[in-house]
Amino acid sequence: DKKRVHDIPFRDILHASFDNEAKRTRIAFLRKSKGCRVLSEVHHVVQDSHSEEASVCLDKAMTEAYSGVKKGRRLKVLVNPFGGKGKGRAIFMQKVEPILRHAGCLLDVVYTTHSGHAYEIAKTLPLDQFDAIVTVSGDGLVHEVINGFGHHEHPVRALAIPIAPIPTGSGNGLSLNLLGLEAGFDVAEAALNVVKGTPMKVDLFSLVQNKKRSISFMSQALGLMADLDIGTDHLRWMGETRFMYGLIRGVLRFKPCPIQLSVKIAEQDKTKMLEALQARRHTQSNASCSTNASSSSSLPPLKFLPEDKDGWTVIDEPLLYVYAGKGPYVGRDFMAFPVSLPDDGLIDITIQPLVSVCSRNSSRSDVLKEMEGAPRGEAFWSPKLKYFKAHAYRVKPLTPNGALSVDGEPFPFEEYQVEVHQGLGTLLSPHGVYVADFDGPPSRHQK
Numbered sequence: 042d043k044k045r046v047h048d049i050p051f052r053d054i055l056h057a058s059f060d061n062e063a064k065r066t067r068i069a070f071l072r073k074s075k076g077c078r079v080l081s082e083v084h085h086v087v088q089d090s091h092s093e094e095a096s097v098c099l100d101k102a103m104t105e106a107y108s109g110v111k112k113g114r115r116l117k118v119l120v121n122p123f124g125g126k127g128k129g130r131a132i133f134m135q136k137v138e139p140i141l142r143h144a145g146c147l148l149d150v151v152y153t154t155h156s157g158h159a160y161e162i163a164k165t166l167p168l169d170q171f172d173a174i175v176t177v178s179g180d181g182l183v184h185e186v187i188n189g190f191g192h193h194e195h196p197v198r199a200l201a202i203p204i205a206p207i208p209t210g211s212g213n214g215l216s217l218n219l220l221g222l223e224a225g226f227d228v229a230e231a232a233l234n235v236v237k238g239t240p241m242k243v244d245l246f247s248l249v250q251n252k253k254r255s256i257s258f259m260s261q262a263l264g265l266m267a268d269l270d271i272g273t274d275h276l277r278w279m280g281e282t283r284f285m286y287g288l289i290r291g292v293l294r295f296k297p298c299p300i301q302l303s304v305k306i307a308e309q310d311k312t313k314m315l316e317a318l319q320a321r322r323h324t325q326s327n328a329s330c331s332t333n334a335s336s337s338s339s340l341p342p343l344k345f346l347p348e349d350k351d352g353w354t355v356i357d358e359p360l361l362y363v364y365a366g367k368g369p370y371v372g373r374d375f376m377a378f379p380v381s382l383p384d385d386g387l388i389d390i391t392i393q394p395l396v397s398v399c400s401r402n403s404s405r406s407d408v409l410k411e412m413e414g415a416p417r418g419e420a421f422w423s424p425k426l427k428y429f430k431a432h433a434y435r436v437k438p439l440t441p442n443g444a445l446s447v448d449g450e451p452f453p454f455e456e457y458q459v460e461v462h463q464g465l466g467t468l469l470s471p472h473g474v475y476v477a478d479f480d481g482p483p484s485r486h487q488k
């Protein structure tokens with residue numbers, strides 16, 4: 042009977058078992074429905090003579106389904122009920138929790154009640170009780186968790202606990218980077234990553250401002266890009282569209298970003314950056330770059346002093362924006378760092394000099410044209426856009442007025458320095474690499 046044949050990849054199986062009393066098989070799995078993944082369950086009654094065969098078969102299926110992965114993970118789940126369009130709680134209860142429960146995960150769920158709540162929880166999290174921490178939120182809660190871990194009594198061990206995001210915020214850049222464009226907003230796919238993803242080491246950044254050290258995992262934005270993160274906060278109701286709206290509005294305003302930028306450059310050859318990306322795609326496991334969690338009880342010391350000048354490049358020209366970070370996507374419609382690698386120990390920095398966009402040969406419409414290719418990271422190839430990989434950088438504001446956004450959160454517009462810590466953070470990932478389609482330049486940028 043054809044109707045009874047289910048072709049289920051092992052990866053999609055959450056649970057498979059045989060009830061010998063009732064002679065019933067039970068398989069819980071994810072299937073595709075209208076472009077999204079949904080939880081499904083099938084039961085079959087088996088003839089007595091086939092009981093043993095069924096039992097062996099389902100045991101085997103479970104072994105394959107959880108090959109290399111601990112079954113029944115212990116999870117600390119943090120749900121921001123107000124993230125994005127305010128549907129975090131409902132999405133968690135209706136779509137995510139059932140998947141985690143069917144997979145036999147043990148859940149300790151907290152609904153955050155205030156800004157800073159996730160930070161407090163992460164700061165005092167008992168380290169041996171959880172296999173992963175799940176954020177049902179946007180990138181803001183992840184920033185809090187990482188900073189809480191950074192201020193934990195044992196920060197390096199805390200940062201070795203993998204974080205797995207469920208995308209219910211407005212940006213969800215981290216989910217996009219882990220799951221890719223197609224699956225990045227699919228909460229069921231993200232839940233499957235919670236159940237079966239493997240730990241992937243990622244670089245984190247120390248940001249020092251007024252002697253205070255914060256950790257950033259995704260981005261720091263100045264000028265137009267900060268306006269995009271912060272200046273569109275009141276447009277949260279728009280969901281992710283607010284980023285594209287902010288981008289167009291910012292380009293039309295054309296406001297310079299009054300800073301002096303100093304960069305400890307590691308690479309500025311775009312072709313070499315692409316080659317490194319292509320090579321990294323073939324080495325999916327990055328366990329070798331893991332920091333030795335047990336050997337250190339404090340955060341890595343800072344390597345670069347604010348007065349270091351040797352080997353630093355100073356950029357004084359007027360800029361439209363500076364955008365620095367890790368992970369290709371910062372939003373669904375913006376691949377800001379297409380050649381970013383999770384663990385190269387470097388930060389990607391993009392700079393748009395104002396002169397090149399205000400020159401006689403260039404115009405706002407040119408910038409907007411570049412933006413058309415933003416979802417595919419095409420601006421990378423624009424000769425007008427400077428793109429560095431760096432060990433560290435520092436910013437000195439030249440006027441008191443401006444905006445700085447760190448991982449999407451507003452920070453004081455004051456002098457700061459950033460450096461990279463290789464492999465200090467841990468995420469759960471289905472692929473062991475960032476998922477973003479990016480290769481050679483589009484035809485208009487080909488020589």
Ligand SMILES: Nc1ncnc2c1ncn2[C@@H]1O[C@H](COP(=O)(O)OP(=O)(O)OP(=O)(O)O)[C@@H](O)[C@H]1O
Nearest residue numbers: 124125154155156178179180181182210211212213
């Ligand atoms: N109960 C709460 N009330 C008010 N604010 C909260 C609450 N819980 C968390 N927050 C704050 O909400 C901020 C944003 O949260 P979150 O990352 O979930 O969504 P988002 O900002 O919509 O998404 P994105 O960061 O992707 O734009 C966090 O910085 C956090 O401090």
